[in-house]
Amino acid sequence: MTSTNVPAGSDELERFFNRLVLNIAELDRSRLDGPIQLGEIHQSLVPYRTHRAVLGVETNQDYEMVVLRFLAGERGYARVEPDEVRHALERELRAVNPEPAVFRRYGAAAVHLDPDQVRVILAEQEARPAAAAPAASAPLDEGPAPEAGEEPGQAELRFSLEEEPQEPPEQTGRDVTIGGVQCGYCGGDLPVGRTVIFCPHCGQNVGVMHCPVCGTELDVGWRFCITCGREMTGLG
Numbered sequence: 001m002t003s004t005n006v007p008a009g010s011d012e013l014e015r016f017f018n019r020l021v022l023n024i025a026e027l028d029r030s031r032l033d034g035p036i037q038l039g040e041i042h043q044s045l046v047p048y049r050t051h052r053a054v055l056g057v058e059t060n061q062d063y064e065m066v067v068l069r070f071l072a073g074e075r076g077y078a079r080v081e082p083d084e085v086r087h088a089l090e091r092e093l094r095a096v097n098p099e100p101a102v103f104r105r106y107g108a109a110a111v112h113l114d115p116d117q118v119r120v121i122l123a124e125q126e127a128r129p130a131a132a133a134p135a136a137s138a139p140l141d142e143g144p145a146p147e148a149g150e151e152p153g154q155a156e157l158r159f160s161l162e163e164e165p166q167e168p169p170e171q172t173g174r175d176v177t178i179g180g181v182q183c184g185y186c187g188g189d190l191p192v193g194r195t196v197i198f199c200p201h202c203g204q205n206v207g208v209m210h211c212p213v214c215g216t217e218l219d220v221g222w223r224f225c226i227t228c229g230r231e232m233t234g235l236g
Contacts, residue, residue: 012066015055017077020046021113021121032118038080039107039203042067060217064100068093071103071111078111085109101211105186107204 010018023045024031042048046055048063057063071080072093080086085106092102182189188201198205211225224231 012056012062013069013074013077016046016066016070017075017117018121019051019054021118022125025122025125032113032122033115035081035110035112037107038071038085038103038109038111041111042103043107043205061100064103065098068098068100068103076114077117078113080106081110081112104204107202 020041021032024036036045042064048057048060052058052063055063055066057066068089070077071086072089073079073086074093080089088106089103092098183199183201183204186199186202186204188199190196190199211228211230
């Protein structure tokens with residue numbers, strides 16, 4: 001994917017780490033010194049839909065592979081705890097056919113950023129003149145406004161924890177009206193007779209599911225993956 005928002009001389013993994021550090025620093029710089037919840041990284045700190053252009057990834061599966069590489073410790077950018085979760089991610093990355101979205105199972109795990117590499121990014125950001133800083137390095141102003149017919153995620157890269165206009169929160173929940181419906185991530189029972197957006201057991205967004213084989217995003221109620229044909233069990 002070619003984009004003027006993609007910094008030259010860097011790859012997807014480096015850009016991901018750079019954006020994560022700058023976005024956290026924009027929110028609360030002190031958080032860079034402590035553990036970050038794994039699920040928060042891909043859900044709100046550097047989500048695919050608002051950062052795919054600046055990361056230079058074309059598909060959600062490409063994005064998930066970058067996140068897996070990051071969490072598995074490639075280049076020492078991060079260290080995941082507990083050890084069993086980190087080892088599981090490392091094994092998956094080394095697999096012949098890795099499952100990129102496997103990290104979604106460990107949303108409660110803790111992620112520690114390498115302090116030396118964090119300091120390098122912050123120092124480079126502070127040394128860069130504000131007027132000459134490229135759009136990709138400005139957490140609150142990234143890219144032009146979308147043109148007619150263009151998806152918001154392709155042009156609007158503004159960092160925000162708010163939902164995109166085309167996806168209001170009330171449309172992302174699951175209307176659980178019968179018993180026996182379970183979370184597709186942890187298998188926990190979901191509340192009956194309620195509109196459930198996040199699993200009360202693991203905190204994952206149950207209104208957005210991904211195929212465990214190819215990582216394709218699936219709409220609620222789909223029984224089969226539209227990409228690989230895998231039957232989705234446990235989606236209710």
